[in-house]
Amino acid sequence: MSGPVIDYRAVFQALPGAVALLTPDLVFVEVNEAYLSLSGRDRAQVVGRFLFDVFPDNPGDPAASGVRNLHASLRRVTATGVRDTMSLQRYDVEVPGRPGEWQERYWSPVNVPVLGPDGEVVLLVHRVEEVTELIRARGIRDSGRARALGAELYSRARELQDVNERLRRAHAREREVALHLQAAMLPALSLPDHHRAAVRYRPAAGALNVCGDWYDLVDLPDDGRTAVAVGDVVGHGLRAAGVMGQLRSALSAASRVAAGPAQALEVLDRYARSVDGAENTTAVSVFIDRSDRTLAYSSAGHPPPALCGPDGTVAFLDRATDPPLGARPEFAGRPQARTAFAEGSVLVLYTDGLVERRREDIDVGLGRLARSLARHRRAGPGPLADALLADLVPPAGLTDDTALVVLRL
Incomplete structure (x- = not known):
């Protein structure tokens, strides 16, 4: 017995979570309605454009690391074919229609590879969940507490990223030593x-x-x-x-x-x-x-x-x-x-x-x-x-x- 014909494009658009499809070169192929609503952009501002042209780092924040961290995750997924769940990220977004005005935002991203017939990565599924309101809600009676909580979470996220970077470097050193040993044997x-x-x-x-x-x-x-x-x-x-x-x-x-x-x-x-x-x-x-x-x-x-x-x-x-x-x-x-x-x-x-x-x-x-x-x-x-x-x-x-x-x- 055959089942119903599924319109996967309609399913993608109806997903309650914000999802974008990227090429391995990080160009937007498609986004769903939840992604557009969350980012405050329309389709013409996103599809066909380079990810970090649409969403650059806040130039007024010298400590901004959203672009670097997200770029590293996406490149890692492209190279290994293994999904990557990122730690909480502070990634400020420019307010639509207000050039130079940035909103403090917190995101929880997951990046997943889509493999072709030969096993190569042909697309990247980039799913994001915004948690800014959750952070603010924790300090709803005290705006100062909300800012402090956001800063603490951001600081801890940065610490976790530093730990991940140290682990990555340690793995790279072990890989290099192992390869030299392999070549010698x-x-x-x-x-x-x-x-x-x-x-x-x-x-x-x-x-x-x-x-x-x-x-x-x-x-x-x-x-x-x-x-x-x-x-x-x-x-x-x-x-x-x-x-x-x-x-x-x-x-x-x-x-x-x-x-x-x-x-x-x-x-x-x-x-x-x-x-x-x-x-x-x-x-x-x-x-x-x-x-x-x-x-x-x-x-x-x-x-x-x-x-x-x-x-x-x-x-x-x-x-x-x-x-x-x-x-x-x-x-x-x-x-x-x-x-x-x-x-x-x-x-x-x-x-x-x-x-x-x-x-x-x-x-x-x-x-x-x-x-x-x-x-x-x-x-x-x-x-x-x-x-x-x-x-x-x-x-x-x-x-x-x-x-x-x-x-x-």
Whole structure:
């Protein structure tokens, strides 16, 4: 049974709260009637104009910070795709029709991203609730008390903003240290035919959600095979970077003596159970045998590697997938599968930041990867890796760090 046809534009206009839609460049696309009523503007004064041209800071107040704080929040939402509920803001507004006359106003803003099909932020929902009257009502019998209460709330809001700024700077410092540590622990290519491989690491944009991803390539000289792996530690920052380094080293060592990728992951699983913070890490390992043109692979809950043939056909290696490391209460062996490849094929291993987007099925991201890989398959490993990142990374940047390995077989 079909429901009624919903006029979402009418719903938007009827919302009791004041709401505006902004582009990522902070230009008004639409506002509802409550927003116009609250701001004292008409549609022609708002829609199509830059937010802070319509609502600048009070030039007569050297301590005014409304523009700076709101701009920082909106830019953060655009970069991360994560909603931001701001602390109480004092943001004075120029009285309509009275240039140079400003009203003291207090606002409680919430900024929410609207994501497009590729996971990029295409719109910003800016909802504001005015609390000026509430502040004044608290001191209705004493106008001096009302002003004092407003000043106190404003002062506390400023203090909270200062704390948030200090936290932001501390996070930025931790992010920088974690990234340096990550770079020091990820290996440089050292295979004899390294010109047939390319690796890339991209941190999340403007977020601390970095340093849990790794890659590894190992030449196995005893039998001429090559082992390649990628993994993703749950968590972020310095702790994730430390766990990542331990697991990458352990898997690299295990691959050198293991009979195949399943056995290497079994060793890593046992080791991960003794490492704090390694639980539920995902990883995938592929052993490449160029002598008989076969791939042996095993996955611990990780997105499947992609194999692109010379004709552009893309297959995902998903026939040997088991839970992440340490996810089972008891240790168990892991599955392994084998597949043939044609000379000139391309193998791509990656972490989930490359294909996963909020509120989107993983198959959509895998489809994007397959189409991009088929389109650029004739490029060398380095240009191919860069082309995949260009096609798959949203304009606003990644919300999770990403490791990528491309090998020409």
